[in-house]
Amino acid sequence: MKIAASERFSLSASRIKSSLAQLSGIKIRVTDLETKMNTEYSSIKGAARALKIDSKYIQHYIYLNQDKPVLGKYTFKIVN
Numbered sequence: 001m002k003i004a005a006s007e008r009f010s011l012s013a014s015r016i017k018s019s020l021a022q023l024s025g026i027k028i029r030v031t032d033l034e035t036k037m038n039t040e041y042s043s044i045k046g047a048a049r050a051l052k053i054d055s056k057y058i059q060h061y062i063y064l065n066q067d068k069p070v071l072g073k074y075t076f077k078i079v080n
Helices: 003-009 013-021 042-053 055-063
Strands: 024-032 036-044 073-080
Touching: 024 042, 036 042, 042 055, 055 073
Parallel strands: none
Antiparallel strands: 024 036, 024 073
């Protein structure tokens, strides 16, 4: 069981999904399309607080690989 669990979390997609569930530890780059400014945040929650939006907007944008800007204004990208 230990080997199966370690193999399951060795995949990068699994790590991203696991990290998204925790909402912390993922660096996010937010692009404001109106001002054309990029800002980096240390977590999804931090970005959501700063932008005064629900963190689920960011989660869904990243998880579903969306192209349409959130609220017609923001795009998000995971920073490695």
